[in-house]
C-alpha cells in the first residue's frame with residue numbers, strides 16, 4: 001500500500017511544554033488512521049501540524065512524498081489536505097447547503113460571492129458536488145434548513161460534509177464524536193467508513209474507543225507527546241501499555 005501522508009521527527013514545543021517529541025507517523029492511502037491518547041497527549045497538536053495550522057518546532061510533513069511543512073492551511077486545501085475542528089465552526093445563520101458551498105468557494109471562488117446565484121458550468125459542478133457530499137452524510141433532506149436549527153450531531157456531520165465537498169485526498173477529523181449521542185456515534189462511524197469507500201484517506205483523533213475500534217484500520221497512540229504504540233485497533237486497545245497510559249499509573 002502507498003503512503004499518502006508522513007510526518008518525520010515531529011517536535012512541537014510551547015514554552016517548556018513538549019506537546020510533540022520526535023514523532024514519526026505514516027498514513028497509508030485509502031485507510032482510516034486513528035490517533036488516540038490521554039488528555040494533553042499531543043493529538044490536536046499533530047493534527048494542526050498536519051493541516052498547517054501550526055508549524056512544527058522540528059520535523060517535516062510530507063504529502064505524497066512532497067514536503068508541505070511550511071505551507072499554510074489554505075495552500076494545503078487545493079492539494080487535498082482538509083481538517084475539521086473540535087469545536088463547530090459553521091455559519092449558524094446560513095443554510096446547510098450554503099455552508100457547504102462557502103467551504104468549496106473558499107478555494108474555488110472568493111468569500112461571499114459564493115452566495116450569489118449559481119450560473120456557470122463550474123458552479124453547477126460545485127453544486128452537484130455539495131449535494132453529493134450532503135447525501136454521503138445523510139443530510140440531503142436538510143439542505144435548506146438553517147444550521148442553527150439543526151441538532152448538534154447533525155452540525156458535526158455537516159462539518160465533515162463541508163470538508164468532503166472540497167474533494168480532499170486526506171480528511172483530518174478532530175474528535176468528531178465529541179458531544180454526540182450514542183445513536184449519532186453509530187451513524188458517524190458508518191459515515192467515516194463511507195468516506196474511505198469514496199477513496200479518501202481519513203486521519204481521526206478520537207476519545208471514543210468504540211468509534212476507533214469500529215472504523216480504524218490503524219491506530220497510533222500518543223502519550224506525553226511521544227508515540228508509544230501503533231497497530232491494528234484490536235491489538236493496540238488491548239495492550240497493557242496503552243491501558244496504563246490511559247489510567248495514568
Ligand SMILES: Nc1ncnc2c1ncn2[C@@H]1O[C@H](COP(=O)(O)OP(=O)(O)OP(=O)(O)O)[C@@H](O)[C@H]1O
Pocket residue numbers: 014017018019037038039040041042043044045046
Ligand atoms: N497553543 C498552546 N499554547 C500552549 N500550550 C499548548 C498549546 N496547545 C497545546 N498546548 C499544550 O500541549 C500539550 C498537548 O496538547 P494537545 O491539545 O495537542 O493535546 P490533546 O491530546 O489533543 O488533548 P485533548 O485530548 O485534551 O484534546 C498540552 O500540554 C497542552 O496544554
